[in-house]
Amino acid sequence: MSAPSPKVYGWCPGALRPMMSGDGLVVRIRAPLGRLSSEQAQAVADLSQRHGNGLLDVSARSNLQMRGVSEDNHPALIAALQDLGLVDTDAAAESRRNLLITPFWSKGDKTHTLAQQLSNALVSATDLSLPGKFGFTVDTGPAPILRNTAADIRIEHNADGLILLADGAQTGLPVTTGTAVEEALALARWFLNQGGAPDGRGRMKTLIARRARPSAHVAPLGTPAESPTLGQTATGQLVGLEFGQIPATSFAELATHGALRLTPWRALLVEGATNIAPQPGLILDATDPRLRVSVCTGAPGCTQALSSTRQLARDLAPHVPSDATLHLSGCTKGCAHPAAAPLTLTATAPDTFDLIRNGTASDHPAKTHLSAADLRASPDILTKGS
Ligand code: SF4
Structure with missing residues (x-):
């Protein structure tokens, strides 16, 4: 019997519109400009212990996620987060303000200014009804570093200056600090007018694949840089x-x-910090093998998970070849790494996995019915016969 298909929600949980999971509500905080002051961060840690399960996730879109919140505790948590300035006034504004910003900005520089303007403009654009996953990036450091992160409209640099990019297009629109935000919102409206979200869902990349980009988007793109490694910046x-x-x-x-x-x-990124001491859950060494492993919440935290995942990921990490990555997924949805990976283990039943090589969590497996115990005992199963 094949494993049941995972449910696709098509929207993202927020703080005001949390999602129920296996271990309680998931409350996702879109911190303004992706930053928490020391005081805010310490207060959020305290709230996580009081109202949640004491664990915080940082999502692939730089959102902070509190898990294990009960429905009874949710109103008090929201009130506290509102006092901290970490929650919007309504769920629609929270959903529109889906903005990812390169973390390497300085107060008052171009990135900071543009991100603040775009954030304000998105909150004010009450007529703009974008799909829940539709997002923006302000990636205006010396070279783009967020291209591998899902987003629909990007503000970047090329060799000549600022450009606005519809995700999936090979050229962009030259803009200035004075026009970038207005043009970004115009591009979002173009997406809707072109039928990019027929039933409230859709992504820019899909639209660009089936329609031409806007005709004024003719500027070449900048060359992206690698994602930064851990350490001092x-x-x-x-x-x-x-x-x-x-x-x-x-x-x-x-x-x-x-x-x-x-x-x-x-x-x-800890502002101004040097020589941070080891702490549980922290990785300070850029060569740590756990950095080569992506793993989703798994059971019991996710109701769709067919197996627990995290301890197996921890146990297998040292055995992942240094030139490979492992994706361990609690079901075929592949939340932790939607793209193909050299090695993927997808749960099909409790402590039972299929192995997929150079594919996604839902691709055809090279090996099936691998037990967690066998994988722990003979981790070379991952690479043997490849
Ligand atoms: S991939 Fe993991 S987190 Fe996503 S739905 Fe499946 S089990 Fe849940």
Whole structure:
């Protein structure tokens, strides 16, 4: 019998519109400009322990996720987050303000200014009804570093200046700091007018694949840079989170070093920090094998999961070849790594997995019915016979 197909929701949970999961409500916080001051971060850590399960996730879109919140506790949690300035006034504004910003900005620079303007404009654009997953990036450092992160409208640099890019297009629209935000909203309206979201769902890349980009988008794109590695940067220390999750206690301790900036790389940038000491859930070494593993929540946290996942990911990480990556998924949906990976283990039943090579969690397996015990005992199963 084949495993049941996972449910596709087509929307993202927010703080005001949380999603029920296997371990309670998932409350996703869209921190303004992806930053929490030290005080905000320490207060969020405290709230996570009081109202949630004491674990915080950083999502692939730089959102902070509190898990294990009960429905009874949700109103008090929202009131506290509103006092901290971390929640919008309504769920529609929260959904529109889907903005990812390169974390390497300085107060008052071009990136910071554009992101603030775009954030304000999205909150004010009450007539703009975009799909829940539709998002923007402000990626205006020296070279784009967010291209591998899902987004629909991107503001970047090319060799000549600022450009606006419809995701999936090979050329963009030259803009200035004075026009970029207005043009970004115009491009979002173009997406809707062109039928990009027929039943409220849709992505720019899909639309661009079947229709021509806007005719004025003729400027060449900049060359993207690699995602940064863990360690010291000019803005602070970039520290990794084991599988994108951190205990609230470690989060609070990190915040004693400086404000925290959220990133899409399962990492936090701690403003102005150097020499951060080891903490549970933190990864400080850029060669740590856990960085080569993506794993989703799995059971019991996700109601769709067919198996637990995280401990197996921890156990297998040291056995993943240094030139490969492993994706361990609780079902065929593949939330933690929607793209193909060299090695993928997809759960088909409790502690039972299929192995897929160079594919996604739903692709045809090379090996089936692998038990977690066998994988732990003979982790070379991952690579044998490849
Ligand atoms: S991939 Fe993982 S987190 Fe996503 S629905 Fe399946 S089990 Fe849940």
